Amino acid sequence: MQFFIDVILPLPLDKRFTYSVEPHEAEFLEKGMRVTVPFGKSKMYTGIVADIHQNPPEVYDAKPIHQILDKKALITEHQLKFWKWISTYYMCAEGDVLRAALPGAFLLESESTVKLITSVDAETAELNDEEYLIIEALQRQSSLKIQEVTQLLDRKNVLPVINKLVEKEMVALNQEVYEQYKPKKVRFVRLAAVHSGEAAMHKLLDELERAPKQREIVLNFFSLKAQSSKPVKVKHLLQKSNSSAAILKILIDKGFLEEYFIETDRNIYSGEAPSSELLFSEHQEKALREVKENFENDEVCLLHGITSSGKTEIYIRLIQETLEKGKQALYLLPEIALTTQLIQRLQSYFGEKVLVYHSKYSMNERVEVYRHVLENDEKGKIVIGARSAIFLPFSDLGLVVVDEEHEGTFKQFDPAPRYQARDAAVVLANSFKAKIILGSATPSLESYFNAQHHKYGLVELNRRYGDVLLPEIEIVDIKTKHKKKLMTGHFSDRLLEEIKAALKEEEQVILFQNRRGFSPILECNTCGHSPQCPNCDVSLTYHSHNNQLRCHYCGYHIAMQKKCMACDSNDITTKGFGTEQIETELKSLFPNNKIGRMDQDTTRGKYGYEKIINAFEQQEIDILVGTQMLTKGLDFRHVSLVGIMNADNLLNFPDFRAHERSFQLMLQVAGRAGRTKKRGKVLIQSYNPYHQIIQQVSTNDYAGMYKDQLEERYNYQYPPFFRLIRFTLKSRDYSKTNEASDWLAKSLGNVFKQYVLGPEFPPVARIRNEYYKNILLKIPQQQSLGKTKTVVHKIMTSFRAIGAFRSVKVIINVDPV
Structure with missing residues (x-):
């Protein structure tokens, strides 16, 4: 009897591929296991078993699998269903979802290796120097990977050399699959068994009388053993004895000490014992009660709590109750910067039960988190992470918290799947019948609309914790200040006055400018x-710290120009300003104070955020300048003043969400001020102080903003009244991009009539020498989303069949942000 399996491959393919398996393999295999399979002429890929059946494929002969990689399933049934939903809803391939969902170490891929054909006599063959080097190296080791040959010959293109050797039948090229994950092993030492008795120990110390450095290591080893029953780490021993690894090696070689390795976790919590003290205000108690009442009727609850109202404590209490039921909890955050503060807060309550998962973690760390969650052990109960954490293999999810749910960073831009983690989390929670709470001080219009229309439960928390007052917001008209010559660089006299007052009181200041670099235009x-x-x-x-002109899209950079590249004039100036320029101006205005900057340029690396946030918390930085990273729910106790350098460049953006987004950004950054007893102050600098949004920010009028924006969205047919799908076409050929986008827009227009907008060029129409064009499809509420996508699929199949458009790539973005 013949058995077959359907495999999901990590490739952007529209369907699963079928492979044949032996009956005994079919008996052992289960859905969610990894198998390596041949694909194409010579490639090997790791695929996931999605189905086991007895129906042979009709169009092609099923190839046999290469090997089974797991003893038990790595992917759960829940995950497979969830992947299917994501690929259907966001119109992408399951292979794309697989790539996003699994840490790369699980996806083995073939890499060519070169092996020597044993019957070869290298001495008699005619070889040039490079060929001889390869053969000589292969005589010393069984095989070489292509990248090793590249290093050996110190040249990039080594394939021609290898091909010549293949033609001479001296070497063979093999496709070999290799495992990328390596467990972390820690090196320990112990006393050799022969020296374990007391007499033997004294004898050993006498023997080492003439080797004082070796004796020092042994004495320190005994003192470490006396202090603790734990095994002795090599690292600790060398530190304590102030010695080198070479001396320790002598002791190991002599047989006095033995070394051994223990596999360990990379994610280790090393903090104090967890505390369970949570003091709630009566408003928090009331909100928590209401959330639970809502959970009885709805799975989803929106918590609209103003900044610093104590939303995190409510989440912690809900997580605590979820753990008591023996279930898992997922805490989603929009920004890696936030995790550093929250990890500390959650770990102070839950200790080592908190796992962290985001892209700044190494591959191996992510593999370990994945395994803990899959095994649902004590360490895998609470996961805190950025959007990709929704793909972890939960088996008993009880609660999902989506903090700062309005944030655009929950939407994945590139590569596919272009999912919105907040919406996907609602579906994920629903599949487990788990509860989900969306929290924000400025909820997205869509979520608030759902709450108003009783699709979600709604709980309002409009008092700050400890009855701290909301900051006082003042708008500064910089147009008038410029006329009256009251500006110093980009600072108005009012802002400087307030900064000086705050610094005099030994309080901290945050300045917000949503653009990095020194100046956007030279x-x-x-x-x-x-x-x-x-x-x-x-x-x-222009970036002043390295004196470069840099493109923020493709990374192209040149040295700063001393004169005009067009007319050789020396009279060149910079226009506009970024965080770097604010930092430079502050250093000359406040030379005695410590200035910090937090943007994409300063937070590279795994601990980039942590260093800046910790320095600011410990008051090592007096004034912190930053981009939108600062607006997220960070909690700084000593900030009394927040300055928004220029509110206008947020508002004047060609996007239907620009006003909603700028309201959220300004109110969120304002919320960083005055989070303790003393009332904070916020200064907003603007050329247009009477703009409706700025006025609404100054009075904290979310309801007014919601009402105005909703009316506009209704009039112009945008979400939440209409669904959107954006098609982005890109290619290196300008006319091809135009032709293809015209064809696609026309085909869509034949079916969807007036609901197709475009094609049109986006504000930045060329990136990395590729031309972009957008088409927007609007879907009214009464129109079936599923049927719409079926029609789109058919049109896209016809589009891909046209040879002339082969070079044009189409990116489909469902619910674009």
């Missing part, structure tokens, strides 16, 4: 030319 005053990126349609941004 302009010649003689001819008006500004240096542009050769690969993208944007001007280069």
Whole structure:
């Protein structure tokens, strides 16, 4: 009897592929296991078993699998269903979801290896120097990977050399699959068994009388053993005895000490014992009660709590109750920067039950978190992470918390799947019949709309914890200040006055400018030319710390120009300003104070965020300048003043969500001020102080903003009244992009009539030498989403069948942000 399996491959393919398996293999296999399978002429891939059956494929002969990689399933049934939903809803391949969902170490891929054909005599063959080097190396070791040959010959393209050796039948090319995950092993030492008695120990010390450094290591080893029953780490022993690894090696070689290794976790909590003290205000108690009441009727509850109202404590209490029921909890955050503060808070309550999962963690760390969650052991009960944490293999999820649910960073942009983690989390929770709470001080219009229409439960928490007052918000008209010559650089006299007052009181200041770099435009005053990126349609941004002009889209950079590139004039100036320029100005205005900067340039690396946040918390930084990273729910106790440097560049953006987003950003950054007894202050600098959104921010009028924006969305047919699908076409050929987008827009227009907008060029129409064009499809509420996507699929199949458009790539983005 013949058995077959359907496999999901980590490739953007529209369907699963079928492979044949032996009856005994079919008996052992289960859904969710990994298998390596041949695909194409010579490639090997790791696939996931999605189904086991007895129906042979009709169009092709099923190839046999190469090997089974797991003893038990790595992917749960829940995950497979969830992947299917994501690929269907967000219109992408299951292979794309697989790539996003699994840490890369689980996805083995073939890599060519070169092996020597044993019957070869290298001495008699005619070889050039490079070929001889390869053969000589292969005589010393069984095989070489392509990258090892590259290092050996110190040249990039080694394939021609290897091909010549293959033609001469001296070497063979094999496709070999290799495992990437390596467990972390810690090196320990113990006393050799022969020296374990007391007499033997004294004899050993006498023997080492003439080797004082070796004797020192042994004495320190005994003292460490006396202090603790734990095994002795090599690292600790060397530190304590202030010795080198070479001396320790002598002791091991002599047989006095033995070394051994123990596999250990990379994610280890090393803190104090957890505390369970949670003091609630009566408003928090009331909100918690209401959340639980809502949970009885609805699975989803929206918690609209103003900044610093104590939403995190409510989440902690809910997580605690979930753990008591023996279930798992997932805490989603929009930004890695936030995890550092929250991990500490959660660990102080739950100790080592808290696992962290996000992209700044190494591959091996993510593999370990994945395994803990899969095994649902004590360490895998609470996961705190960025959007990709929704893909972890939960088996008994009881609660999902989506903090700062309005954030755009919950939406994945590239590569596919372009999912919205908040919406996907609602579906994930629903599949486990788990409860989900969405929290924000400024909820997204869509979530608030759902709550108003009783799709979600709604709980309001409108008092700050400890009855701390909301900050006082003042708007500064910089147009008038410029006329009256009251500006110093980009600072108005009012802002400088307030900064000086705050610093005098030994309090901290946050300044917000949503643009990194020193200055976005360098302009010649003689001819008006500004240096542009050769690969993208944007001007280069000036970064002063390395004196470079840099493109924020493709990374192209050149040295700062001393004179105009077009007319050789020396009269060049910078226009606009970024965080770097604010930092430079502050250093000259406040030379005695410590200035910090937090943006994409300063937070690279795994601990980049942590260092800056910790320094600011410990008051090592007096003034912190930053981009939107600062607006997320960070809790700083000593900030009394927040300055928004220029509110206008947030508002004047060509996007239907611009006003909602700028309201959220400004109110969120304002919420960082005055989180203790003293009332904080917020200054908003603007050329247009009477703008409706700025006025609504100053009075904290979320309801007014919601009402106005909802009316506009209704009039212009945007979410939450209409669903959107955006098609982005890109190619290196300008006319091909135009032709393809016209064809696609016309085909969509034949079916969907007036609901197709475009094609049109986006604000930045060329990135990395590729031309972009957008088409927007609007879907009214009464129209079936499933049927719409079926039609889109058919149109896309016809589009891909046209040979002329083969080079044009189409990106489908469902619910674009």
